Amino acid sequence: MTYLNTVIYYVDFHMDDPKKATMRKLERFSLARHIPLKAIGKKIVLTPYSEIYLNNKDSGLYSAYGLCILETSWNSINDISRIRPLNARRLPLLLPVNPVNYGRPGKLSSVEAAAAALYILGRHDEASKILEKFSWAQTFLSVNMMPLSDYERCRTQEDIKKTEDMYF
Template structure:
């Protein structure tokens, strides 16, 4: 599965997980919407949750947007493609450790890969970060459960259980 990042370049370059992925040829960065390939776009504002049913479409490209959280409004997600939101997960990165839904680009891509049945690919990209394995450990159960779902509505139902628990 090819990983692509619509790269804004508005974060600290030393902490940018997308740039690090690109340095290791694990993802391709794109500076414009036009240059970014059509595929599944990870978008926290999307109306549908990512599920294993999106695997075929994601084979074309899995796309994340790399920008600061301050500028990550809905308008930033004008990319063409099938927009999907990631379900409830907890960040392991040093800046947002333990905070729900505050994932770095690499965490978002790795989560999507796990949900789409590409766990080894997720492990490979996270291996470049000291805290990468921690992300998989923190989210072991939900990632496994989301990957076992048939479709978006099933993912949302599982997510509801975590939200009800207040995790």
């Protein structure tokens, strides 16, 4: 059994094909834990609706409260637009390698989003560990290595935006 140093939580909105729900698969390996929406609290919540980019300064929040993924389908993403968590963060653009949205900037699967967040937070081994559970995900870090490394080094929101613009 493999464990992470900190837990990745997820809220499942049941809008995705259960066979494609990557967080459920991580839960089977004890790498993620399902929680109800009301239990988000102070966790870092990844959402494309946040105006604040995740950066390595958020690592203290991650260590204290963990990371929460909103497990939903990109086809139903507008349904979560009203959710306003305390520590909402957005990821800068990256290229997905998942079979559904391959190569479409920003349309990451939940496990890709979690891995990207872990990498930006300096948890490289944990990012690799969760991706190992998916045969198609093995190339995610290598495809995105340059932007991920640069995003991790960014100190300000402006730096992240400039870096994102440089790549995309």
